[in-house]
Amino acid sequence: MALKCVAIDDEPLALELIKTYVTRFPGLQLVQVFEDALSGAEYLKQNPVDLLFVDVNMPDITGVELVRSLVNSPMIIFTTAYRNYAFESYELQAIDYLLKPIDFTRFTAAVEKAIDFHKYKNSIQESTNDESIYVYSEYKMIKILLRDIEYIESMGDYLKIYLSTSDKPTLTLMTMKKVLEKLPTDQFARIHRSYIVALNKIKSIHNRKVKLANSELPVGDAYADFINQQKGNI
Template sequence: MTSVAIDDEPLALELIKNYAGQLPGLELVKIFNDPIAGVHFLKSKPVDLLFIDINMPDISGLDLVRSLKVKPLIIFTTAYKDFAFDGFELEAIDYLLKPFDFDRFSKAVQKAQDFYSFKHGAQTDTEESLFVHSEYKLIKIPISQIEYIESLEDYIRIHLTNAKPVLTLMSLKKVCEKLPHDKFKRIHRGYIIPVSKVKAIANRKVLLTSGKELPISESYLQFIQEWKNS
């Protein structure tokens, strides 16, 4: 992955340069303490990942990211906690609060590398995953761990095996598009289920292997026949 760092603090840039140099698979192409110069570079030479401070003179990191037509993956680096929600809205990979150490930096980069591989169809492991933003960070969810997905108006709740549910701002239709169509089916305007975890169907209700029972709505009754034939 190619990357660029933009920060008005020279010491912060040197730290990122030092940390990036220790990570395989990450090339730090350029560093900028002038955000305007950084914008011009990114518009002419897009990169895969951008490390960027938020509170800078002339233009904030948030506005800089918004100005880019071709957006790289974003890791915000800042001394202020108050901008976490803004970073979430821009779908940042991670949000590093200064001062951060090498371990925290490398974990953020690993998230970016995982998501980059996912987007380009080259996952490093055989486990299929779903990536969602929750609690101001990008979360990788193995699809084998999904018990069912529940709609909560503008949000969805992803119920997991042996882990607490994950809440994310997304529609049920959108998450359905991200999941393997042969492995997940919608059975109701409020629910998506993994076909492999259906134990039984009776009285227009699905019984999952976890013991959870969910309704099948009139619009999705074809699932019953599909399940019988599978």
Template sequence: MKIKCIAIDDEPLALRLISGYISRFPFLELVGTFENAMAGAEFLKHNPVDLLFIDILMPDVMGTELVRSLKNKPMVIFATAHKNFAYESYELAAMDYLLKPIDLKRFTKAVEKAQDYYKYKNGLDNETEGESLFVYAEYRMVKINLRDVEYIESMEAYIKIHTIESKPVITLMPLKKVLEKLPDKSFKQIHRSYVVNIQKIRSIQNRRVQLTVAELPVSDTYIESLRNALNK
């Protein structure tokens, strides 16, 4: 498996650093570097790639605007010296947002995340289908192992994913949308505000579900389907 990538940055030293880092990872194939953003954009029109490393503040065009203009968007990792574009990178569904000077450890985390997502999207993941979910949180793509999820809480336009050991992950996604991505055999809606991992249910009593950590209400609308799922 090779992930084809290019790097666009008006700073030659930054380009050399990113190119050197890329060469350390056998699964990455660098097919081009560009100091001129418009030249990079022209290359992308005729040469689709899997992953784009790109600066944001460049003299000819903003990196965010270049990404927004692409018809076939690759995975994107922004590399910039400026913190104030993080939210815009989130809106563009960037894999990650790296602040310069970029150290190898942080770069490694970003490209390994891109590798995981590439496998996930192309059906190359060794995990059984339906065992993981990718969401955008904290300005980067986050992989959630579904076996670790206890329940998902609706917060209007957002959801909060509660896991057993780590802190909750908050992402911009309605509860209905995440339900479409979850395996029905393992996750059930029990309330307009909650979806639970039925593997984490310890008991049901008085219209309340006791999970490993939390206790949640069950509405009349969902109690029967929940009992049927547990009896299978």
């Protein structure tokens, strides 16, 4: 089934170019285009789509503001003539960020990322042991199996995800609040302003320290109840 797409850009020529490019992909279906950002935002609130091509610089609201206003955001590919919005695109976990004038080869790479990510999300239901989340790291979407996560550390605007299968943590631009929304509450718990731990990786808890296989993490004052909740589970 083709991905339903919407394109929003206040430049008619830019919209025409996107329309032309999209027609070359049988895996895409362009259902609507808008030169007005506010009209596009209203449409998206009422009509779920799979992929949004949206210009960053528009007169009413920016593409970044538009995406942030959506409750259920589709996959995003930002288009713009300016490079200085790349940080915002990473923060919003956009699939890609295309600079105008958009080259078809570069457009193809962005669309293929979106198609691959959509396939991951809609693959045949995996077993519990294969549950996963997706994060944006090193300019691509990465699939992380929940069973491999040992703990997550907050580093300002970034997170380090430590895995039992790798010596190097995965670095991603995401908040603690956002990653907690992705994680099942019966498998993960926040124990500190800077740490989330996988419950099945805990070896012991002593003196408000959580012992993992190769790490020891503190339990913050605000999370002291965590210790009582885990009595009998370790």
